[in-house]
Amino acid sequence: MERTFGIEIPERELERLRTVGGWYAWLRAVLPNDLGGTAATTPGAPAAISDAELWQRLRSIVAEASGVSPERVVPSARLIEDLGMG
Numbered sequence: 001m002e003r004t005f006g007i008e009i010p011e012r013e014l015e016r017l018r019t020v021g022g023w024y025a026w027l028r029a030v031l032p033n034d035l036g037g038t039a040a041t042t043p044g045a046p047a048a049i050s051d052a053e054l055w056q057r058l059r060s061i062v063a064e065a066s067g068v069s070p071e072r073v074v075p076s077a078r079l080i081e082d083l084g085m086g
Contacts, residue, residue, distance in 0.1 A: 001061055005031060006046040020083075021075030024058055 001023075002009055007030060017023050034048035049057070063070040066083040073083070080086035 020077045
């Protein structure tokens with residue numbers, strides 16, 4: 001996720017976030033939102049991303065990392081218990 005979104009994820013967040021929806025909410029809070037598709041970014045800052053694109057990218061990352069189909073990657077899915085990422 002750090003590479004994909006151009007951010008650093010603090011260790012405390014890695015320990016705290018347990019669901020796909022939790023990760024989505026955290027990412028949405030730290031990444032700029034490109035509501036109109038024209039957001040400019042500061043050099044070195046993460047690129048702005050729409051809600052739909054954020055969800056699709058997160059879903060793809062989690063599906064690939066866990067080896068499950070993207071259909072199983074839903075907001076309520078727990079990363080360890082439901083998707084076997086642990």
